[in-house]
Amino acid sequence: MDMIDAVKAYFDADREQDPDLLTKVFTADAIVHDEGERHLGTSEIQRWWLAAKAKYNHVAEPLETETTGDKVTVRAKVSGDFPNSPLTLNYVFRIKDGKIAEMGVK
16 A cells, blocks of 8 residues: 555554654644544643543554645544444545645544
8 A cells, every 4th residue: 555654654553552653753843633632742642642542552454545735634444442343434644745744533
């Protein structure tokens, strides 16, 4: 599957459970929107990701991707310790200067 490098690196870091690698793919002032919460900056994003991993023990497997300008949408199968697992979720990324500037999970 063809993906922008930063997005591919996000899913690689997620699969490898590497929080340091994960935060390197985000801009310093990046924003993540997930479960009605907003996480600003790489420190908050790393805390959000670690808490989500601890709570749900999940992994996301990209199924398909679509890129339009600076927006990348990835449909992924997410499996973990939560009701109705696995689920198919959409990850929406906004890319700036080769890094993730914003990400939302729906």
